[in-house]
Amino acid sequence: MRVAVVGVGGVGGILAAALESAGQASVTLVSQGSGLAALRRHGLTVRTLEGRLHHFAIPQERLLSVDEAAASGEAHDVVFVTTKAQKMTSALDSLARLVGPSTLVVPCMNGLPWWFFHAAAAPGGKHTGLRLWSTDPTGRLSREISFPKVLGCVGSIAGQVHKNQASWHCQWPSEKNRLVLGDPAHPGNGPSDRVKTVAGLFQDAEIPVTVTHDADIRSKIFDHLLIHSSINAIAALSRGDCGQVVDDHSGEELLRDVVEEATAVANALDPPLRLSLNADDIIDMYRGQYGLRPSMLQDADSGRSIEKDSVVGALVELASQVGVETPSLKVILHLLDVMDSAASQRAGFGAFYDLSSADLPDRIRNMNYEIAP
Missing domain, CATH: 1.10.1040.10 (N-(1-d-carboxylethyl)-l-norvaline Dehydrogenase; domain 2)
Structure with a gap:
């Protein structure tokens, strides 16, 4: 089975490491900038709160930039989306190329998802079909990610990327790493086969992630x-x-x-x-x-x-x-x-002078200034 993790920040890094340690699938990581460069240079290293250190030497062909993912055209079976919600639209081009006819898309992000008021997820109500500008400002998410492909997800993963982006640290005990999944396109009393498929990806993971099911995933998200x-x-x-x-x-x-x-x-x-x-x-x-x-x-x-x-x-x-x-x-x-x-x-001030914030003197970094129009 082929799995992709789009966005390798605090949450994405821990999830990717858990998936890699479970060994149930071939895991592709999609990142960008200095984060991707660090992954290519150092691999994926996670330190749990209990002090255990896990290192994964991800093959270079499974470490993709956003542009490389967009150009690959290789559909995956499951795609975990762990980017920040405000970056979701910009990731659509690469995400669309990773998604095939039978791909499951699992958005593991904070906030209300774009599908929250979809007619099949919230049928027969006064607010059914409502689209919020704050969650889908251009409407692209609703248009380009087919609702039947989506699994609802609530992620409780407390990870932090180390400052040099060479390692990830878990901020709470491993047993608290949890995903609650629900299938809004197939609501029912028990977990759907799609939910069971995703749960199975974490079986026997060295970095444990407990996966549970909730038929009312909309309430869990709220x-x-x-x-x-x-x-x-x-x-x-x-x-x-x-x-x-x-x-x-x-x-x-x-x-x-x-x-x-x-x-x-x-x-x-x-x-x-x-x-x-x-x-x-x-x-x-x-x-x-x-x-x-x-x-x-x-x-x-x-x-x-x-x-x-x-x-x-x-x-x-x-x-x-x-x-x-x-x-x-x-x-x-x-x-x-x-x-x-x-x-x-x-x-913007630092970029203009080719400086990072850390490079700026305190008197400049902390000053109040205006950007001329």
């Missing part, structure tokens, strides 16, 4: 959205890790406000969702988790664009559609927009 719109976004803005956010009175209070607003949005949807998480659950989940750095915080610290539109932006846009007020979410979205814009300007 549960996950509660987490990322609250603790993930607050961590990025405050630069505090998960433990610091929930152990701070103001952090906890803001988290509760955000979860209350997001839950109100979920409760206004038709067809309805059945959420299983609330603010207390999320706080208990992350209480004392010092050092656990969620993805938005990692991106903010690295000056990368933040995965905000499909998470916070989707909730704000959806709230406007269903008539729910979300003042806290709106403020968080505005602040994340400003943070993203400032990071982009700093990156």
Whole structure:
């Protein structure tokens, strides 16, 4: 069986290593830039929280750039999409060439997926067929990734790429690595054959990933959205890790406000969702988790664009559609927009002088400046 992992960041690297260690399939990694160069130079190395070191010398022919993947035209049986949601559209050209008539596409990303309100996934409701600008701004995702090929996925993988991009570190115990899968095109009481196929890819993996099934995958995805719109976004803005956010009175209070607003949005949807998480659950989940750095915080610290539109932006846009007020979410979205814009300007300043941020003197890196139109 041929499997591709598109996007080898914190999540993609851990998933790719788990798949490679299981040995159930030939795994192709699609990356770009310095990340791809590091993979070609060093291979894929993962250190678990328990201290175990796993190294995989991936053959060069299975390490592809986005352009090489687009030119290959070689369809795979399963494609895991682990890019940031904001990069999904730009990855479409390569993704389309990896997908054949019987390929399963498993988007393992944060936020609301583009198919969330597809007629087959959410039949017979007032919001069936709704397309959100924040999750599919051009409509290309809906047009070019056939809904019947998609498996719904909620990924709980806490990985971080080491600064020199030579290794990946797991941020929590291996037994907490989980994928929850659902087949929105074939809803039923038990896992479909498609879900069983994907679960089998992780059998006997040295880096364990537990795969479970949930028939109501849309509700599970929204549960996950509660987490990322609250603790993930607050961590990025405050630069505090998960433990610091929930152990701070103001952090906890803001988290509760955000979860209350997001839950109100979920409760206004038709067809309805059945959420299983609330603010207390999320706080208990992350209480004392010092050092656990969620993805938005990692991106903010690295000056990368933040995965905000499909998470916070989707909730704000959806709230406007269903008539729910979300003042806290709106403020968080505005602040994340400003943070993203400032990071982009700093990156542009460094690129103009052929410098990385690390190369700039503190007085320049931290200065306030304007970019002339």
